[in-house]
Amino acid sequence: MLGSTGSVGVSTLDLFEQSGVELEVVALAAGRKADVLAQQALRWRPQLAVIEDESKLAELRHRLAGSGIETAAGAAAVTAAASASEAQWVMSAIVGFAGLAPTLAAARSGAIVALANKESLVCAGPALLRAAKLAGGAILPVDSEHSAIFQVLEPQNIAQVERLILTASGGPFRTWTQAMMAKATPIEAVTHPNWSMGAKISVDSATMMNKGLEVIEAAYLFAMAPERIEVLIHPQSIVHSMVEYADGSTLAQLGPPDMRGPIACAFAWPDRLPWPAPKLDLTRSGPLTFETPDLERFPALSIAKQALIAGGAAPGAMNAANEVAVAAFLDHRIGFLDIAATVAETLERFDAAGGLLVGTHGDPLECAREADAMARRMAGEVVAGLGRSGTG
Numbered sequence: 001m002l003g004s005t006g007s008v009g010v011s012t013l014d015l016f017e018q019s020g021v022e023l024e025v026v027a028l029a030a031g032r033k034a035d036v037l038a039q040q041a042l043r044w045r046p047q048l049a050v051i052e053d054e055s056k057l058a059e060l061r062h063r064l065a066g067s068g069i070e071t072a073a074g075a076a077a078v079t080a081a082a083s084a085s086e087a088q089w090v091m092s093a094i095v096g097f098a099g100l101a102p103t104l105a106a107a108r109s110g111a112i113v114a115l116a117n118k119e120s121l122v123c124a125g126p127a128l129l130r131a132a133k134l135a136g137g138a139i140l141p142v143d144s145e146h147s148a149i150f151q152v153l154e155p156q157n158i159a160q161v162e163r164l165i166l167t168a169s170g171g172p173f174r175t176w177t178q179a180m181m182a183k184a185t186p187i188e189a190v191t192h193p194n195w196s197m198g199a200k201i202s203v204d205s206a207t208m209m210n211k212g213l214e215v216i217e218a219a220y221l222f223a224m225a226p227e228r229i230e231v232l233i234h235p236q237s238i239v240h241s242m243v244e245y246a247d248g249s250t251l252a253q254l255g256p257p258d259m260r261g262p263i264a265c266a267f268a269w270p271d272r273l274p275w276p277a278p279k280l281d282l283t284r285s286g287p288l289t290f291e292t293p294d295l296e297r298f299p300a301l302s303i304a305k306q307a308l309i310a311g312g313a314a315p316g317a318m319n320a321a322n323e324v325a326v327a328a329f330l331d332h333r334i335g336f337l338d339i340a341a342t343v344a345e346t347l348e349r350f351d352a353a354g355g356l357l358v359g360t361h362g363d364p365l366e367c368a369r370e371a372d373a374m375a376r377r378m379a380g381e382v383v384a385g386l387g388r389s390g391t392g
Contacts, residue, residue: 001046002082002102003093005030005037007197008116008142008259012091013040015260015267019275027081029102031094032056038063045069048084050077052098075101082106089267092117093142095200096323097316097372104128104365110135114266116142118210118217123316123372125220127364139221140266145214146221147262148240148253153222157245164218165242165250167234168293169193169257171205173336174235178297184336186329193235203326207339208293212304213322216315219308226308231301233291238280255280299340307347312356314347316368317375321346324379334386342386346379353378 003009009030016023025046030037032053038060041049048070051060057073064071072081075098082090082102090106091114092099099117104124106113108131115121120128121139132139141147145166153161172191173181190202197205204210215229237257244250255261256278264273295302300322307314325342328334334342350356355374 001025001028001091001093002078002099002106003030003091003095003116004028004040005033006093006095007201008093008263009091011259012093012263012267013044015263015273015275018260019264019273021267021273026084026087029078029081029094034059034063041069042067047086048072048081050081052078078102079105083109085109087111089114091142091263092120095119095198097123097319097368100124100368101365104131107132107137107139108135110137112138112140112266112269114140114142114263118143118213119319121217121220122213122319123368124364125217125315129220131364140269141217141221142259142262142266143214143217144237144257144259144262145241146218147265149218149222149243151253151265152243152251158222160246161224161243162228162246163244164222164224164229165244166211166214166218166229166231167237167239167241167290168208168211168231169205169237170233170235170291170293171208173206174233176297178337181297182335182337186332189329189336199330200323200326203329203339204322206336207300208298209300209304209322209340209343211293212300213319215301215304216308226305231293233293234289235291236285236288238285238288254282300343303340303344303347310351310356313367313371314350314356316371317350317355318343318347320372320375321350321379321382324376324383328383328387334383338383338386342379342382345382346375349378349382350375 025044027048028040028046029050034051034056050072054073061071079102083105090111092103093116097119100120100123103117103120107128141150149164189206190199192202211231218229239252239254242250242252307318321343325339329339
């Protein structure tokens with residue numbers, strides 16, 4: 001379990017609890033919540049509990065004293081835990097670029113990787129999928145949209161797919177004007193209308209960068225050309241995504257907005273996991289509506305599609321710039337609209353400096369790190385400039 005104390009990690013363990021499934025937890029890994037990790041470890045009795053923040057190791061050891069549970073700390077320890085040979089199934093739910101190294105390690109181990117860390121695919125999708133295939137494992141999507149497509153995409157008819165249609169809630173600012181969004185606060189941006197998520201992912205939903213990342217993710221996961229992937233705003237978050245076929249049929253997967261559904265699908269695949277899941281009652285869910293996204297108010301979608309088409313290191317650079325910009329916004333150093341502007345400006349600088357070819361040959365992890373570091377440095381410069389100009 002990578003990211004066991006985050007929203008997806010907590011939902012995964014709750015699913016296991018409710019389903020009563022028999023399993024042995026090999027390792028739990030978390031970022032900095034030593035207290036929550038210790039509680040989880042005492043309940044699930046893993047062989048190993050890992051905290052990424054080394055300053056929290058003493059607290060973790062104190063809380064687990066006498067339990068017999070081994071402890072470790074640091075990013076390298078998280079990656080080592082991810083490649084544990086005993087693990088047959090790995091939940092990858094560490095947010096951001098930090099999740100790439102352990103996710104790649106898990107894929108190389110031959111485990112089935114339930115992927116909730118979309119940045120791993122964005123930054124090193126082809127290499128990650130290739131590693132899993134060579135090791136005899138698999139990458140199964142946990143994002144609700146990609147899980148939906150995974151469930152209704154017929155492998156024998158993939159050549160007959162016209163479009164993959166990703167649905168998006170539209171986030172908290174779906175009906176806001178640009179003038180209103182210019183004054184949006186971090187508290188408003190992280191208040192999602194349908195889903196319970198962490199701060200970074202919630203801001204990505206507000207800018208719709210999360211959907212841009214998911215377009216790239218879908219292109220890699222399902223080997224689909226960018227022009228055949230579209231996004232529709234669906235505020236109710238009941239239809240999680242659709243596949244349109246050449247014969248005019250459109251297949252959709254529906255369900256309540258609950259991450260435990262996609263997690264259950266990834267855990268039990270190719271079977272189904274019985275658990276007391278909330279059922280969808282269409283007679284009480286109200287009208288289901290769909291809208292075309294406004295690319296002027298939400299330019300992140302276009303930016304992501306352009307990065308996907310550019311290829312090379314562009315998607316990874318876009319992700320790095322977005323992480324820097326979101327962190328700056330949450331820290332009140334730039335405004336909400338500055339997030340997408342920072343990403344766009346960073347990609348222009350990255351391209352002008354020859355960044356698209358940076359790290360495109362060699363070890364995929366080191367290549368991704370090189371591009372990530374270059375883009376973060378540029379994004380930091382852009383953010384600093386915005387701060388000096390007072391636009392934030």
